[in-house]
Amino acid sequence: MKRKHQFAVGKIVILFLYILIGIISPVKSSSRQFQKNKTHLASSNASSPRLIGDSEICMVLGNTIGIYSAGGNPEDVYEWKITNSKGEEIYNRSGGEQFETIKVLFTEIGEYTVFLKIRRGTESNFYQDLMNVKVQRGPKLALLPDYLLCGENPVVLTALDPSTPNIGNYTITWKDVNGNALGTGNNITASIAGFYLVEMYLKNPGGSQTCTINGSTFVGPALDFQITKSASKICDGGSIKISTDTPLSGEWYIRKMPSGENVSLGNAYGIDLSTMELDGHGFYEVSFSVPSIDFPDCPSLRKTEFEIVPAPQFEIQILKHPDACFIDDGSFQVKANSNLTSISIPELNFYQKNISKGQIITFKDLKAKVYLVNIEGSGCNTSQLVEMKSENLSDQSAADKLNLTISQVNETCVVNGVIPGKVSLEFGESIANGKYNILSSNRGTVKSGAIPVNGKFEVELNSGNYLIEIIIDGCTYPTESITILDQPQINVSIPSNIIICESFLLIPETADQLLFTLTAPSGKVESSKTGEGFTLTEKGNYSLLAEPIDANSSLCAKKLNFETTLLSPFSYTPVLLEEKCFDPIRYRAELEGISIDKVNLRWLDSNGVIVGRSREFYPPSIGHFSLVISPIGSGFCPVEPVGFEVVTPITTVPMDLDLGKTCSDPEAVIISLSTNLDEVVQTEWIFYDESNNRQEKVAFDDHFDIQINTSGTYEVVAYNKLGCEIGRNFTFVEVSPQYTVRDLEDTYPVCSRKNTISPIDPGEFAKYAWYFADQLVSTQRLFKPDKIGDYQLVVTTEDGCELEDSFRTYVVCNYQLVYPNAMVLGNPEKDFRVLMSEGITEAELFVLNRQGELIYHSYSDDIPVETPILKWDGKFNGSYVPSGGYVIVLMLRNPLYGIEEKQTSSLLVLM
Incomplete structure (x- = not known):
C-alpha cells in the first residue's frame, strides 16, 4: 500500500517529572553558541573528595536553597541523591565536572539526607558519603x-x-x-x-551562626530633593542664600543650635539670611518642609546647618592727626585682639600676614586722608575707615570751610522696581583743582572723580552709609557723612532656574496681594495675581514683574529674572535581570536620554506605596508594581508610571514525551517533547541501552522531535536561557517491525447470486474506509463488494499513518447455460447437450423418467467455454428409451466462489 507522509497523532505519556533543582558549574569552551550556566558556587580542586554543604537551613519566604560540593578531580563522575524523611527522592542527578557543586531548592521543612557517590575511572564506588540536612522554619x-x-x-x-x-x-x-x-x-x-x-x-549549640538573614531598608521623605546653600560659614555682617535643588515652594524654619526654638520664616522657594537678623555667633539649623501631592499627610522635610563666625577682633587708635594739609606727620595703630590672617591698607600699599593676638602695628608719617583697613581672620574679612584730619581744619566741617552745599535723595520707586538715591554737591564757586572720594565702611572707595570746574555735580548711590572726602589743591578737608535710605520692595520668591519637562506651573510665593506680569522668551506677556500661576513651556530667559495691587502701598515693585531649561526627551523601562540560576528576582531601571545621576527613582507597589528608590529593585512579593522616574530639579514633572508584573520564576516546566511512527519510515519512532517553548531554549538527549550504558546524543541537542531506530531508554533535559535545568523526562522505546499489510489483488469477483465468496480482509488497522466511485461505502475491516467497478481502500494505523490501495471488481455469477428442451433419437445433430459460459467449474446431469427412475447420469469438471458437454444420445442400457417426456436435473458448481445451483426442466424425446 502507498504511504501518506505525515506524523503520527497517537500520544503516550510515559513519565511526568518536574525539576525544581538547578545545576551550576564552570563554563567550558565549546563551539556551541549556547552554554549552560557553569559557574562554581563552591569549588574544591583537591583530588580527595569531601562532601560539604549546608546542614541547617532556614526557610523564610516559602523556599530555601542548599549548596553542596564534592571536590575531587575534573574527570570524576558524581551521583547525587536527596531524600526526605519519608524516603522519597526529591533530587537524583549524575554527571561529570558540572555536577561537582549543586544547588538544591527545598520547598518544605523537615529532615533530608544528601547521598553522594563518586566514580573515578572504572572504580564505581571510589567515594561515598551522606549528610543529614535539617530545613527549619525561619522567622x-x-x-x-x-x-x-x-x-x-x-x-x-x-x-x-x-x-x-x-x-x-x-x-x-x-x-x-x-x-x-x-x-x-x-x-x-x-x-x-x-x-x-x-x-x-541564631547560634547553634556549637556556637556558630546559623539561619543568618541580611536585610536592608530605606528611610526617606516622599519627595526627593536636597537643600543647597551658598556657604557653610558666614561672617558677621554677611549673608547666606539657602534654597532647594528642585523648584519647590514650602515653609522654611530656623533655630539656633543646640536648644533654640524653631522659628517660621514663611513659605518661599528659597531664603536670604543676614547676620543682622540673627542671634549672634554660633550654629544654626535651617529646615524646609513641603507637602507631597501623593502623600498629603506626610510632609517632606530636609535640614541643613550653617555657622556664623565672629569677625576678627582688632582695634584702631589714632595717635596723631597731621598738623596741616601738607605736613605728613599723622599716625595710627592697629592692635590685634585675636589672631589675624592678614592686614592690608590699599592707600599705603601695605600687606602683612599672620598677626598674633596682642600684636600692634603702627603707621606713621601719614598725610590727611581716609584710609581703609582690611582685616582677615577666622575665615572672615572686615574693614574699617580711618579718618586722618588736618589739625588746622579739624575744628570746622568741609562745608563751612568750602561753602559746600550737600543735598541727597533717597531710593525711590519706579514702575519696574527701585532707582538708586543720589547726592548733590555744590561749592558755590569754581574749583580749579579738586577731586572727591565717596567711601563705604565695608568697601572703601565706591565712587571718585574730579570736581567739575563749576563746582557742581551729583552721584548716584544705593542705600547705605557713606563718607565724602574732598581734596582741593592737594589738601584733604574734613569728611562729611551721609545716609541714603533704602526704599522697601515687595517680598516675592521664585526659583532662579527651572527645568521643564513638558510644562511647569510657576506660582510666585508671597504673603502680599500682588499683580504679576510675566514676559516669556518669545515676548509673550501674561498676567496673574497672588495665588495664581503661569504655565511655562518655553526655554530661555523670563522676567517677572511683581507690583502691589494697592496703589497706595509704600512698597516698590520688583522685577525678577529667571531662566528655564527644556529637558530633552527621555524614556525608561524596568528590565528583569536574569544572570544566574536561582538568583533573587531583580529589576533594573534602564534609561535612554538621561543619566541615572540626574533622576529620582520610585518603585511603587499596586497601592502606590514606595517600596524602592535605588536603580536596582528586589520586589518584596509577587504582584503588580510600577516605576516612576523624574529628573532631579524638575519639580513636579508629569511622568507616567511604567507598570510591570512580577510573576513567580519558572523553575520547572512540563516535560511530556509523545511516541509515534513516521509514516515514511515505518521502522522509525518519533519522540516528541511537549513543553513550554517560551522558556526552554536548549535540550539535551541521552540514550541508555539494555545494559544501562549511557550515550549522549549530541546530534539531537536543541531538538524537540527526534527520530530513532534503536530500542532503549531516551532521556531529555531542558535548559532555560541561563543554562539552568528546568525539566527532564525519559521513556522506554521499543522499535517495532515494519507494518504488515496484506496486499490487495488487482481484481476481485462479484457474484449477484447466492454465494460464499470470502470478504476482503486487508489486515489489522485502527481505521478502515472503503470507497466506491469516491463514495464511502464501509468502515468495517471485512468488506464484500457487490458492485462492478473501481474501489479504493484507506486504512489508518495505530500510529496515525494512512495507507491506501485500489482494486476493481468483475462478475463471476452471471454465467450462461444453454441446453435443448427436446431431442431426436438416432440423430447425432439433435441429441441432448449443454453449452456453458465462464464461471462454472463442475457440472452434473441427471435424466429421470416419469416414474422417477434415473436412466442417465453424467459428470464433468473440465468445462470448456461454449463447448458441448454432458451429451446424451437417448439410450438407456444400450437401447433407445421410449419417446415421451423426461425430467432433466442439472447441478452446477464453483467451489471457489461457493456456487452450487440446481436447475430442473423437462425434456421431450422424439423418434
Missing part, C-alpha cells in the same frame, strides 16, 4: 523595603514579626551603609534619611 520578617519619613516624626524599624517563635534567641544588629553600628534588638528608631542594614541570626 517571620517584618522589615519593609521603604519607610516614609514624615516631617520631624521618626519611624520605628522592626526586623522580625513580634509573633516569631523564640524571637529572643535571635541576635539582631543594625548598621548604616558605612558599617557603623546603630543599635541592636528587634526595633530601632530612625530619624535620618538613608539606608539601614540589619543582620539577624
